[in-house]
Amino acid sequence: MSRRPEQSVADLVGRAREGDARSVGRLISLVEDESPLLREVMTALAPHAGHAHVVGITGSPGVGKSTSTSALVTELRAGGKRVGILAVDPSSPFSGGALLGDRVRMQEHALDPEVYIRSMASRGHLGGLAWTTPQALRVLDAAGCDVILVETVGVGQSEIEIAGLADTTVVLLAPGMGDGIQAAKAGILEIGDLYVVNKADRDGADQVRRDLRSMLALAQRPEGAWQPPIVATVAARGEGLDEVAAELEKHLAWLRSSGELAKRRTRRARDEIEAIAVTALRARWGDVHGRSELDDLAAAVGAGESDPYTAADELLATFTD
């Protein structure tokens, strides 16, 4: 890759705001690389963000997450929306590479200039998703995306984190993907704003909808709260995605009218600020007086010579000195 050496952050931000895909990609790379330029980038982008509807898409492997995302993009594009797609892989702190499988399934949108597709590894630092994802979202948001779809690979903690980052969380299910206990374990029944039963043409889809409906009915929701709808789709044939898009619009309208949108965005900002502050602190206490204070303390705790609370006190003391 050739880079123009004199390209300034202001140039890059300017072109990204005009919708230049390469500049958008370059800015997300800066996020991924934890570039020292990020501060300047984020300061420049912050006033231009806040327009995009951030939609998290979660579900166990095999429910058709990538196919559904791709079909939803087709639907949103038909409605004239500019779409960003962020595929986050929190389970791969090592490789840092792109998710070839997902990219392949997204090929049909690869040439559409109004669709930004980006795979991103969230590496192993404290904060994980909380650190990189909000910043990548800000880039896509400031670049004029109307909707940003955030898809995670894998299940577990990452789903909960995505729910914390998104304005709207879509939970995908499919028949034959394990029983109710499995679903309850994954905690997905507590995070969805919209439930999609994909592969609705298969045996057992009705049962999944019935189970889901009764489980959702058990949840105590206060008056005026959002009642998560259940939509049936066959993503591979593009069926039901119009209804998904319509429900996303409804949820966004509810978020606005209820004041919940501002609340969720404040929460997202809170997590992001905290992650940045903690990262700054870690950088400081990782290298105090030319050596790693934390490593010394950890060795003492590991050897049973100290305990972690005393060590944490000592760590904080070196910082405030």
Add this chain to the structure above:
Amino acid sequence: MSRRPEQSVADLVGRAREGDARSVGRLISLVEDESPLLREVMTALAPHAGHAHVVGITGSPGVGKSTSTSALVTELRAGGKRVGILAVDPSSPFSGGALLGDRVRMQEHALDPEVYIRSMASRGHLGGLAWTTPQALRVLDAAGCDVILVETVGVGQSEIEIAGLADTTVVLLAPGMGDGIQAAKAGILEIGDLYVVNKADRDGADQVRRDLRSMLALAQRPEGAWQPPIVATVAARGEGLDEVAAELEKHLAWLRSSGELAKRRTRRARDEIEAIAVTALRARWGDVHGRSELDDLAAAVGAGESDPYTAADELLATFTD
């Protein structure tokens, strides 16, 4: 539950060290509840920890994780080991409850006084597993466990975190659980010290072993590094677990002789100290001058009036003032 009100931390720690299961359980509850007594508990336990071999067990849902854990416990008990089992559910920050399914499968060990079984929810605070798990491990370790099996529910980030906490990481696979891309996505090929192909009597098990062997062969391992073995099991019939137990012993011997054991334990202590320090900081900056400074900063960033880097600076400034 009735609690003896005058029960001191020293009493509790003393009885836990003698192997009293109720006291061990009570101490782990203190960890789970983030009790203010924890500092005292951990200070008392620290000198008595360091004996146990901490074994992380990971694998996708459906590979037979609980069955394998239970069969491994049977094998370890036959060898006279005292065993602790920690089932961590990082995907459920909301419910905080026990994992009924897993407990049911562990019933056969429920009456064995030399086996401690504990399900633990790792709630949604920053640090997650890093905060609670090492402390629960220290409790079981100081209580005289020879081996502690840590099992997570779900896949993803939690697997990587468990690998960071364990002395030895066992990755379970089974035929029919998805293709190689799925495995590579989960990042499991980079974290295992021992690979177990369970359900080895089923079609496709040989293929899984072959695929695994070729993928592991691709990894560049430096000279003297551990070469992860592959063991075939049928956990439901208890077959192959003797070999798993033997490989665990071999890995522990290698960890000792290579100096890697001390390294891994220092890393675990490092994460734990950091998590405690960050938790202490968060408590402080969540409530500065009687109001939440962080909430105000987050609202400003959420509204596009500030950017997260400037906000993080301001947050750290209020702390060091």
